[in-house]
Amino acid sequence: MKEKKEDRRISRTRRLMHEALMALIVEKGYEEVTVQDILDRADVGRSTFYAHYRDKDELLLSSFEHLRTLFEVQQQAIFAARRTGRAPELNIVLELFRHTGEHHRLYKAIAGKRSGEMIRKYLYRYLYNLLIGPHTEMMKQRTTPPVPVEVTTHHLVSSLLSLITWWLDNNMPYPPEKMDEIFRRLSTPTLEAAFGRRAEEIITSEYSAGSVIAFYSQFIDRGCCPDK
Amino acid sequence: MKEKKEDRRISRTRRLMHEALMALIVEKGYEEVTVQDILDRADVGRSTFYAHYRDKDELLLSSFEHLRTLFEVQQQAIFAARRTGRAPELNIVLELFRHTGEHHRLYKAIAGKRSGEMIRKYLYRYLYNLLIGPHTEMMKQRTTPPVPVEVTTHHLVSSLLSLITWWLDNNMPYPPEKMDEIFRRLSTPTLEAAFGRRAEEIITSEYSAGSVIAFYSQFIDRGCCPDK
DNA sequence: TCTTTTATCGAACACCGTGTGTGATAAAAA
DNA sequence: TTTTTATCACACACGGTGTTCGATAAAAGA
Structure with a gap:
């Protein structure tokens, strides 16, 4: 049940890159965003990026998957609550x-x-x-x-x-x-x-x-x- | 009313490039197609391409505009025919x-x-x-x-x-x-x-x-x- | 047919983004 | 403290882009 502790550096870098990508998409649109832009904005080394994700797409996908999981967990909670009372x-x-x-x-x-x-x-x-x-x-x-x-x-x-x-x-x-x-x-x-x-x-x-x-x-x- | 005669070379080159783009889109999808691909397929010089269109997008756009014009002319013909008889x-x-x-x-x-x-x-x-x-x-x-x-x-x-x-x-x-x-x-x-x-x-x-x-x-x- | 115009060619060029690899360094975990 | 490892800076080859230029060939015009 216990989550494996993730290196603080990893979550920090990932968070920075995700935030950078989101901000950049709003600014110039996804197609226009380059990996270079993300590196500059997130202030992260080039090789660090590629240590985490294969490319832009994979970074965006992981953002979405995160939200997807959040949604599904939430839905299961509601579903479970339904069993208890009559919701x-x-x-x-x-x-x-x-x-x-x-x-x-x-x-x-x-x-x-x-x-x-x-x-x-x-x-x-x-x-x-x-x-x-x-x-x-x-x-x-x-x-x-x-x-x-x-x-x-x-x-x-x-x-x-x-x-x-x-x-x-x-x-x-x-x-x-x-x-x-x-x-x-x-x-x-x-x-x-x-x-x-x-x-x-x-x-x-x-x-x-x-x-x-x-x-x-x-x-x-x-x-x-x-x-x- | 008379259309200005267009240099044969121009229409030929344009046709070749359009055909190449269309074939390539079907093969690999638009995003994947490079200008280089179009040049190779159409057998056209690099500078020739840029003499006609600014980029990929403009080439595709011109294809669409052509079809659009065709459609509109056809519709106006039908519209005109409606005046004559009771269509x-x-x-x-x-x-x-x-x-x-x-x-x-x-x-x-x-x-x-x-x-x-x-x-x-x-x-x-x-x-x-x-x-x-x-x-x-x-x-x-x-x-x-x-x-x-x-x-x-x-x-x-x-x-x-x-x-x-x-x-x-x-x-x-x-x-x-x-x-x-x-x-x-x-x-x-x-x-x-x-x-x-x-x-x-x-x-x-x-x-x-x-x-x-x-x-x-x-x-x-x-x-x-x-x-x- | 001869001349003029011009579309095309091909080669070279600078530029930029990509993805990979390196060893050194600093920060986390043990 | 020691060990582990994520990050860094830098360098590199590769490929696509868009531009320039003089030479060439193919149209159009007379």
Whole structure:
């Protein structure tokens, strides 16, 4: 259980380099940042950098992985708390916005419009697994919805990603709860249409407790548009 | 009216360089392509390249601008034809998919997943102007829809862009007509929800003749969700 | 056809960022 | 204190960039 003590110098150097990279991304955009810039800003020797990371990308990735772990630990805590008392169902999208808001400085550098292609793809894959991953086997259904399932999932993930980046790039003008509501309003009717079902009972208070995906899988569990 | 005759050598060199870039993007992805690669592939002198373009980006941009002009000329021809006989209303999204499909080799290099950050932003701006641009002044309405107008427009444009790139990256498994239908199915209910209106009359045959945006502006012309 | 114009070539150049390797040094851990 | 090791400064080869220049060849113009 005990964490192995890490050399103070290591954590210090890593922290300096991460801070430098984040500041530089906000200033000139990720693509424009050079390893040289990071060395100058962090005041760290050249060989030291390469002792820790293979290149720029790996440094950025490790920043993201750190946040990712933080998020997942936090979610598991909430999940555990759910077992104890009767807590409301987990809304993963809302939690995601909250977590992003809490670390908005880092996420703005990592996911904002000044970030690069590489992290965009990484984020897409992460969100895909988060939203769609647990329900992939359910997708192998034989009914043919009006919109192909792959298109719907792609659309859903892209929407969330673009919504998050918009939020960050515009200095988070609304609270996470409002963003979650917006995402629900934008995506839920789309899901209905994609699966060819009527929408009445979806935009209701009953739904607001769950996640979009909870409802998504509900669609599929019922065999997809059973009343059509 | 007469086009100024361009030196044969110029068009030849430009063509060679464009072809080289497109082939290389498909092979290794835009970011990975170097000017050196282009020179080798096109069999063109170094100084010749820089006599035409400042850098990689400008070369790619000029490819896109060429396609853009082609599309716009074609659309104006259709628009002109509409005056003569009674032709169906212009569906800009359908036309966009048709045009993309006709030049799918080029668009796959330019807009596909192997393309770069820079062209993505350019494409976003272009689609934004195409879809939202003509209706910007209509957006300055005083009613407060459930989802902020900027978010809805951003979501709409991102959706179309991600749908187009998905189509290209997956070797266009459906015809443009189907893609237009998919986009309509995905975006129309979202627009309703965003503007807080009931959806009944939207997914109807009457609508299928027009463009999403035609309907979008219809929302706004009526003052946004008047029956709520 | 002959002349003029000019696009291309190729070679050289300085510049900058990258990634690797070295032994010396200082700071942490034991 | 002794041992371990992370950091440092410096040097190096490599590769891509963007510029310059005179020579050459291929167009355009008469």
